[in-house]
Amino acid sequence: MKAAPDTVVRIAYELRTEPEGQVMDSAAKDSPLSFLFGHNNVLDMFEKNLEGLIAGNQFNFVLTPEQGYGAYEEEAVILLDKSVFSHEGAVMEDMLFVGNIVPLQDQHGNPFQGRIVNLQDDKVTVDLNHPFAGKTLYFSGEVVEVREAHPVEIEHGHVHEHGDHSHH
Numbered sequence: 001m002k003a004a005p006d007t008v009v010r011i012a013y014e015l016r017t018e019p020e021g022q023v024m025d026s027a028a029k030d031s032p033l034s035f036l037f038g039h040n041n042v043l044d045m046f047e048k049n050l051e052g053l054i055a056g057n058q059f060n061f062v063l064t065p066e067q068g069y070g071a072y073e074e075e076a077v078i079l080l081d082k083s084v085f086s087h088e089g090a091v092m093e094d095m096l097f098v099g100n101i102v103p104l105q106d107q108h109g110n111p112f113q114g115r116i117v118n119l120q121d122d123k124v125t126v127d128l129n130h131p132f133a134g135k136t137l138y139f140s141g142e143v144v145e146v147r148e149a150h151p152v153e154i155e156h157g158h159v160h161e162h163g164d165h166s167h168h
C-alpha cells in the first residue's frame, strides 16, 4: 500500500539541520513515528515527499525553512519579568534556567511554549521561535509500514495505536 491521504504511515527517520550534521530528532525502526496522512498532523512538504512510498522504501529529502518551521523572527525573542513565572506569589526559580522550555499564555489564555535564552536580575529573555525556525531540514529514513486508516481514525484526524482509545 502506498502512502496517501487516509493511510497511517509509520516511518523511521533522522533529522539534521546540516547535511552531515548531528541528529537533532529521530525515530527508530522499533518505535517509528506514526501519523495519519492528509490530516495536517505533519508538515505539508514532509508529507508530499513521502507520498506514494511503500514499506521498505528509503527516503532522503530537504525542506527549506519556509517549507519547515518558518523564518527565525527576532521580534519573537521577548523580555519578561521573572514575576511572570510565579506561583502563589513566589517566583519559581527552579524553572528559570537557560535552555528550559517554559509554558506561557497569550492574552486569550491559549497555552504556548518558549525557550529561556538569557537571565538577568529580575528579567527573563524568552525565545518564542520554534527550535527549528530558520533551519533547513534534512530528513532521511525508511518507511516501516503503510496501512489503511480505520474510519474512526479518519473521523478523529489522528492515529489510534493498538486500537487504543483511552486518550479521549
Ligand code: ZN
Residues within 6 Å of the ligand: 156, 158, 159, 160, 168
Ligand atoms: Zn482519537
